[in-house]
Amino acid sequence: MSTITLKDLRHSYMANPATDADWALKKMSVEWSDGGAYALLGPSGCGKTTLLNIISGLLAPSEGSVWFGDDDVTHIPPDRRNIAQVFQFPVVYDTMSVYDNLAFPLRNRGIAEADVDKKVREIATMIDLDAMLFDRASGLTADGKQKISLGRGLVRSDVNVIMFDEPLTVIDPHLKWVLRSKLKELHQKVGSTMIYVTHDQTEALTFADQVVVMHDGTVVQIGTPVELFEKPQHTFVGHFIGSPGMNVLPCQLDSGKPIFAGQVVETEGGVSAPDGTMALELGVRPEFVSFAKEGIPVDVVKVSDAGRYSVVETRHGESHIKLLVREGESVPADNVHVRLDPAHTQVYADGWIVS
Amino acid sequence: MAAKTTNQKAWFFIIPVIALVAFNALIPLMTVVNYSVQETFGNNVFFWEGVKWFEQVLHSPRFHASLLRQFAFTFIILAIEIPFGVAVALSMPRQGPWVSVCLVLMALPLLIPWNVVGAMWNIFALPDIGFLGRVINGMGIDYNFTQQPVAAWFTTILMDVWHWTSLVVLLAYAGLRSIPDAFYQAAKIDGAKPWAVFRYIQLPKLKRVLTIAVLLRFMDSFMIYTEPFVLTGGGPGNSTTFLSIDLVKIALGQFDLGPAAAMSLIYFLIVLLLCWVFYTLMMKDEEQ
Structure with a gap:
């Protein structure tokens, strides 16, 4: 052996x-x-x-x-x-x-x-x-x-x-x-x-x-x-493992902070994209997205019941964000915002993690 | 449960099949049965004879002799063609451009009409002008298939092996190709030697196709007529007079329709019985 x-x-x-x-x-x-x-x-x-x-x-x-x-x-x-x-x-x-x-x-x-x-x-x-x-x-x-x-x-x-x-x-x-x-x-x-x-x-x-x-x-x-x-x-690992898979959202970088939907998204640690990066993306699992009073404004597209929780699919512009809502909790109807958990939000440059 | 609906209309749809089978098999067979129990002297006058012709054929030394020749011939060609065919299939390439070349070469003999095969080998083996005959005689062996029974048998068997081994090769090759790679890989990991791979993987997986090959070659060789008829005409003497050649001699040469019909039926039953025995024996394990 x-x-x-x-x-x-x-x-x-x-x-x-x-x-x-x-x-x-x-x-x-x-x-x-x-x-x-x-x-x-x-x-x-x-x-x-x-x-x-x-x-x-x-x-x-x-x-x-x-x-x-x-x-x-x-x-x-x-x-x-x-x-x-x-x-x-x-x-x-x-x-x-x-x-x-x-x-x-x-x-x-x-x-x-x-x-x-x-x-x-x-x-x-x-x-x-x-x-x-x-x-x-x-x-x-x-x-x-x-x-x-x-x-x-x-x-x-x-x-x-x-x-x-x-x-x-x-x-x-x-x-x-x-x-x-x-x-x-x-x-x-x-x-x-x-x-x-x-x-x-x-x-x-x-x-x-x-x-x-x-x-x-x-x-x-x-x-x-x-x-x-x-x-x-x-990002492939994020997609492939977990059900539903990780949300991947296009973003820009401004003085070390990722920007999505015109807002700064908080993440742990600094972010620096290597030179020549083609695509910059945010990755966050549906488990770490929650509804909030303020944050990223979204429209609710679809709610699917998965037993003990529901998978809620929301949309901001072209980007779809999925999140999980526990049984019993309600899905807000209008003026909906979502918040990404900074501890579990990663930045990916051309697919590979950089944060 | 709902009562079973009875719909006799279904019979209507199988009438074409019944008609086809009737004209194609049943009616001709019945005329043979008809001849086999009667005697005729022409002019459509028939006399009832019962089982006389059957008894006569079954007791005739001439029938015994051709039956024995037939068994010997079939046994010899099966004993050569099956192992030889498997060996050729094993040595053929598994992939690449040579596969098609080999397959076409193998299929060629099968495409030649049987009387042409007989004629080809007749000329090929003639001791004075044929290439094979000249070569064998040139080696100092006295060979003349038109006069020596042993040479006639040798030539007939060689011709059949040349003509039909390809069929066994093609069947065995198809069987080999259907074995998944995982079996070979597992055998490699288990440290199996080439012989063990053949004995425990290839041969068991070839069982079905080889059953088909044996059955086809048995039936065909047991009913062989054209090739030996053209090659030797059943001679020298009666040495290569196989069952069907003998049958034609009786039916058309001597015009003994009664005995010929009885012999046909006996011949048919032997083929049927042996095929059934072969198939049952070879498929016995499958049912477990």
């Missing part, structure tokens, strides 16, 4: 990438500490699976290197990297029993049959497959098959990291929750590093200690779920 380090990694599926858009993964350096529970979160096509396949060795990066501890494994094939991977669609060896499936990676590595038997039974108990150990794997349900895929990773004692590529895609909704808590439990029991790829923020935030958010081939933020919520480093 060891830390996984990605150094100056970059990847393109093209032979001669020319423009920025040709790179599936833009230059990045990431460190995954030993025993961590990570989620790799991002929309489809943002490069999550590419990054995962580079770590597992199914893909060689165009540039940069992959390190497991002190070893450079960039050009080492997957079977010698001590990794395990669970794929989106369950992969089981149809003609084998559950037992033989679990034993397969061990037998391929020439481990003595007595040790294989001990390990397989131990893991089968851990993932609740001991009752159907000698059934044919092809007869199992989708969640049972995913457990087998996971089990083939767990049986090996040499595994550095177990990777999950959207493993719950084909699982029934009511079983997703069960399997997710099982994963969490296994992570605590086994203690190996786990990297969980998903585009579902609930899955990511419940599973992981650290969430790595990816967008358009770049890692935009690595942080705990709370950090992602309170201090999104990029």
Whole structure:
């Protein structure tokens, strides 16, 4: 077991990438500490699976290197990297029993049959497959098959990291929750590093200690779920995490203070936009916007009931501002103003946080 | 629950299908059944004979011999074409411009009319002027398919392998292409050797297409007529007289309509029975 380090990694599926858009993964350096529970979160096509396949060795990066501890494994094939991977669609060896499936990676590595038997039974108990150990794997349900895929990773004692590529895609909704808590439990029991790829923020935030958010081939933020919520480093993180997502409002800068709707918006700390900034924006989550006597004048556009609170959509000029109103509180009818909480209002220059 | 509505009008809509099947299959088959239980001396005069022709065919050494030849031929070509076809499909490229080239090359033999295949191989294998015949004789092997039964069998089998292995290749290739990449990646991570990948991933996933391939090749080869007829005419002697060649000899050569009809029906039932047995055996596991 060891830390996984990605150094100056970059990847393109093209032979001669020319423009920025040709790179599936833009230059990045990431460190995954030993025993961590990570989620790799991002929309489809943002490069999550590419990054995962580079770590597992199914893909060689165009540039940069992959390190497991002190070893450079960039050009080492997957079977010698001590990794395990669970794929989106369950992969089981149809003609084998559950037992033989679990034993397969061990037998391929020439481990003595007595040790294989001990390990397989131990893991089968851990993932609740001991009752159907000698059934044919092809007869199992989708969640049972995913457990087998996971089990083939767990049986090996040499595994550095177990990777999950959207493993719950084909699982029934009511079983997703069960399997997710099982994963969490296994992570605590086994203690190996786990990297969980998903585009579902609930899955990511419940599973992981650290969430790595990816967008358009770049890692935009690595942080705990709370950090992602309170201090999104990029407007994308603000949009993508949280429901509804963060309000992003165009603003100008005047002597270090952001101006929106002709008014100075208070924020914590000073703001200085880097030279050559194209677009300056304010970011504030709907949770930190409230109605006030004075502030930014708005019109109420829509109120949608979301159970214990309502999502109120208001408008100032071209900009829409959403805010949350708790059950029982009323939405003012006319002469409406909103106030942004200075502690949770950030300024973004070309998408990246500057305050 | 509401009472079931009875609507006899639906029958009206399937009349075209019934008519089509009747003209296409049932009526011709019934004429054969008609011949198989009667004797005729021409002029549309028929005498009832019951199961006499069936008994005669089933006890005839000539029928036994052609049936045996037929089984031997079908078994040999299946034993060659199925593994060979899978091997070729495995060695074909998975992507890139060569895929289309390979597929077109593979499809070519399937596009050639059967009598042309027979004629091609007849000339190709002639010992005096044919390229194949000259080469084999040039290597010091005495080869003449028009006179030696072994050479005739060799040539017929070679011709069938050339003509039909492509079908197995195309089916197996389609089957291989439908295996998701994740299976290969998982196998790589599990440390599986190429043989294990073939044995535990590719072969199980090919099972369905190979069932179809075996069934198609079985039926076609069991009813083979044109190619050996053009190549060897069933000879030398009767050595390559397969069932259908024998049937045509009886029906059209000797004009024994009764025995020929009885033989046709027996032949049909054998094909039907064997297909059913094959299919049931190969699909047995699927039902679990």
